[in-house]
Amino acid sequence: MTPVLYDLCGIDERLRFSPYCWRVRYALAHKGLGVETRPWRFTDKEALAFADTDKVPVLVDGDETVTDSYDILRYLDRAYPEAPLLGEGEAEARARFFKHYAERALAPAILRTIVMDLFNAIHPDDRAYFRESREARLGRSLEEFHSPAKGLSQLDAALAPLRGRLEEADFLDGDAPGGADYLVFGFFMWAHCVSSADLISNADPVYAWRERMLDLHDGLGREATRVTDIEGAYR
Amino acid sequence: MTPVLYDLCGIDERLRFSPYCWRVRYALAHKGLGVETRPWRFTDKEALAFADTDKVPVLVDGDETVTDSYDILRYLDRAYPEAPLLGEGEAEARARFFKHYAERALAPAILRTIVMDLFNAIHPDDRAYFRESREARLGRSLEEFHSPAKGLSQLDAALAPLRGRLEEADFLDGDAPGGADYLVFGFFMWAHCVSSADLISNADPVYAWRERMLDLHDGLGREATRVTDIEGAYR
Numbered sequence: 001m002t003p004v005l006y007d008l009c010g011i012d013e014r015l016r017f018s019p020y021c022w023r024v025r026y027a028l029a030h031k032g033l034g035v036e037t038r039p040w041r042f043t044d045k046e047a048l049a050f051a052d053t054d055k056v057p058v059l060v061d062g063d064e065t066v067t068d069s070y071d072i073l074r075y076l077d078r079a080y081p082e083a084p085l086l087g088e089g090e091a092e093a094r095a096r097f098f099k100h101y102a103e104r105a106l107a108p109a110i111l112r113t114i115v116m117d118l119f120n121a122i123h124p125d126d127r128a129y130f131r132e133s134r135e136a137r138l139g140r141s142l143e144e145f146h147s148p149a150k151g152l153s154q155l156d157a158a159l160a161p162l163r164g165r166l167e168e169a170d171f172l173d174g175d176a177p178g179g180a181d182y183l184v185f186g187f188f189m190w191a192h193c194v195s196s197a198d199l200i201s202n203a204d205p206v207y208a209w210r211e212r213m214l215d216l217h218d219g220l221g222r223e224a225t226r227v228t229d230i231e232g233a234y235r
Numbered sequence: 236m237t238p239v240l241y242d243l244c245g246i247d248e249r250l251r252f253s254p255y256c257w258r259v260r261y262a263l264a265h266k267g268l269g270v271e272t273r274p275w276r277f278t279d280k281e282a283l284a285f286a287d288t289d290k291v292p293v294l295v296d297g298d299e300t301v302t303d304s305y306d307i308l309r310y311l312d313r314a315y316p317e318a319p320l321l322g323e324g325e326a327e328a329r330a331r332f333f334k335h336y337a338e339r340a341l342a343p344a345i346l347r348t349i350v351m352d353l354f355n356a357i358h359p360d361d362r363a364y365f366r367e368s369r370e371a372r373l374g375r376s377l378e379e380f381h382s383p384a385k386g387l388s389q390l391d392a393a394l395a396p397l398r399g400r401l402e403e404a405d406f407l408d409g410d411a412p413g414g415a416d417y418l419v420f421g422f423f424m425w426a427h428c429v430s431s432a433d434l435i436s437n438a439d440p441v442y443a444w445r446e447r448m449l450d451l452h453d454g455l456g457r458e459a460t461r462v463t464d465i466e467g468a469y470r
Contacts, residue, residue, distance in 0.1 A: 087325050093409040094329035101336075101397030105392075157392065164335030174328040205301075 001221060002034045006058040009039035010194070011233060014225040017121060017193035019186035020069035021057045022221075023062050024184040028075050029217035031080045069186070070099055073179055077170045085179035097181040098172065105158040105189050110199065112151030117195035121227045148197065155199060159206055162180040166205040169227040170212065177216060185221075194227050207225070237269045238296040241283060243324040245356040245429070246468060249460040252356060252428035254342070255304040256292045257456075261417040264452035266315045277361040304335055304421070309416055317388035319416035333407065333415040339391040341422050345434065347386030350377050352430035356462045369397050383432065390434060394441055404467035405447065412451060420448045420456075429462050 005025070008018035014177055016022075016037070025210055028035045042055050051058045053067045059075070066075045071087045074092075086095040111118070112218045116135075119142055122130050131142060140174045162184070172180040188210050191199055214221040227233045240260070241251035251257075251272070263270045275282060275291050286293045288302045293432045294310070303308045308320045309327075321330040327425050346353070350369075354377055357365050366377060372379045374382040397419070401405055405416040426434055435442045 084325070089326065090322050090323070090408050090413055090415075091326040091329060093404070093413075094415055095405060096327060096331070096403070097396060097400050097415070098329070098332070098335075101332075101396040104395035104399045146383070154437075155393070157389070160331060160339035161336040164339045165332050168331070169328070172328070172332060173325055178325055178328075180329055180332070219416070 001060055001062055002036045003028065003061040005035050005037045005060075006051075006056045007037040007054050008042045009041060009122055010227070012230045013039040015227060016224065017190055018056060019102075019190035020187040021186075023069040023182050023203040024057045024059060024072050024174050025220065026185065026213075026217065027076055027179070029220050030085060030177070030182070031076055033076075041123050043129050060145060062110060063121065067170070069094075070183070073182070086122060087179070095179050095183065096125050098180040101161070102184045104180060104189050106184065106232040107157070109151050109155035109158050110187055111149045113153060113199065114151075114191050114197055115155065115228070117139050117145045117197065120188075120195035120233070121182070123142070150208070152199070159200070162209075163204060166209045171209070177213065179233055181213065184205070185210070189215070189221055189224065193224055196226075196228055204213065236297055238263065238294055239290045240270050240272045240295075241275045241286075241293040242272040242404070242449045243291050244276060245419070245462070246358050247465045248274040250356060250428060250462060250465060251459065252353070252425055254292060254337075254425035256421075257424035258304040258417050258421040259292045259294060259307050260310055260455065261420065261452065262320050262414070264455050265417070266318055266322060267313055268311075268315065276358050277366050305331075307415070307417075315407065318419070322414070330414050330418065333418040337422050341390070342355045344386050344390035346421055346424050347380060347389060347430055348383045348434065349386075349426050349430040350381045352432065352462070353425075355448050355468070356429035374395070387434070394435070394439070396443075396463070397441050398439060403443045406444070412448065416448065420445070424456055424459065425447070427456065427461065428459055431461075431463055 005021065007021045009016055022156065025035065044055045048054055048056070048058055051065045051067055055067070057067070057069055057072060059066045059072045061079065063074065064079070066072045077085050077087070086092045119127065119130065135141055169175070171177040172184060191197065209217050240256065242251050242253055242256045249329055260270065280289045283289055283291070283293055286292065286300045286302055292302070292307060294307045296299045296314065299310065299314070303468045312320050312322070321327045354365065369378055404410070404414040405422070407419065426432065435445065
């Protein structure tokens with residue numbers, strides 16, 4: 001039975017931009033598993049009540065229901081041991097650092113750059129919820145937080161270790177992509193889907209890595225619908 | 236035969252502050268190996284000619300001579316496979332990210348905060364060399380680069396992923412310290428030995444980790460000579 005993934009969508013059902021759901025999409029492809037995605041919107045909390053959560057990703061795989069992107073990767077390693085994503089022992093302990101690096105260093109810098117593009121990509125019925133919940137977290141309005149100049153400068157600093165690693169290897173996990181790559185790359189898919197902002201110079205080793213990641217698994221990221229593909233997305 | 240480590244010293248032979256040498260000191264202790272350190276100064280290039288390098292650390296272990304802190308950790312894992320530091324496969328690939336994170340995100344922020352303390356800790360005969368080589372790299376004078384306000388703000392941002400990880404685990408490598416911890420901690424020993432600057436608030440999970448790291452291996456870091464232990468260090 002094909003696993004089912006509840007996947008955040010925006011103004012159009014084809015627009016899937018959750019960084020956490022993208023981690024899972026890449027992880028499933030890494031394991032050679034198919035997926036049936038169910039488009040889900042921020043305010044549709046009832047649809048997830050069966051999983052005792054109010055957030056995606058939610059993965060339903062046969063009798064198993066798993067929430068939280070990192071826990072889903074752990075689950076996939078247990079259920080499908082071939083081609084480990086996170087691995088065990090020190091490999092897994094170190095993978096967790098990539099999760100925090102992506103969520104705490106990259107995500108805030110990217111958000112600051114693209115937050116108004118992101119807001120525009122969200123379904124109109126979800127925007128009040130998004131604004132209210134994010135403004136409470138940020139402690140200011142989306143418009144006040146939005147600053148591509150500050151975001152890009154913050155991102156430039158945050159990318160330093162990624163740059164160092166990608167100067168010496170094609171992927172964070174070495175010659176081939178693995179869990180560390182997916183944990184980080186989800187946030188680049190987020191930006192890629194909702195914004196046309198140039199986050200990285202094409203002379204940056206991170207740029208070439210992002211291109212390689214977009215091409216992986218038969219162009220999984222490359223073929224994703226972007227906001228620029230949607231007619232009337234910009235009003 | 237006890238391994239020999241060429242180890243950078245400052246105004247006093249007991250003052251050992253190289254972040255790269257501290258990585259190796261901790262790695263040797265992790266393996267349960269003793270060490271005989273040879274104090275070395277920046278300008279004593281001839282003393283390292285036998286190893287075909289002009290930088291410490293240099294480890295001489297029987298017939299083996301190894302340079303570069305990361306390569307020394309790799310060597311120790313090969314020669315002494317018990318209690319792996321970096322491990323193999325994905326564990327090792329991920330360890331490299333900690334090296335880059337420490338060197339490219341933490342080190343510049345710490346340096347900006349403590350560079351004049353560091354300069355003061357360096358042997359007077361080495362200072363012209365240090366100033367010239369670092370100013371060429373920084374593109375400005377040490378005094379222009381020095382900015383505790385900017386350095387601490389940069390460090391606060393750079394610490395975000397470390398903080399995330401240390402909120403959930405005692406060490407970067409999990410329940411017990413490993414190579415990832417040592418790769419990062421070397422830079423905290425650097426600051427600890429040459430400066431009394433408060434880099435981290437005591438409410439920060441990174442602070443508690445640093446305390447644990449100082450205590451490890453019979454107080455290896457805790458017992459290190461600091462510039463504040465040296466009479467007449469501040470003129």
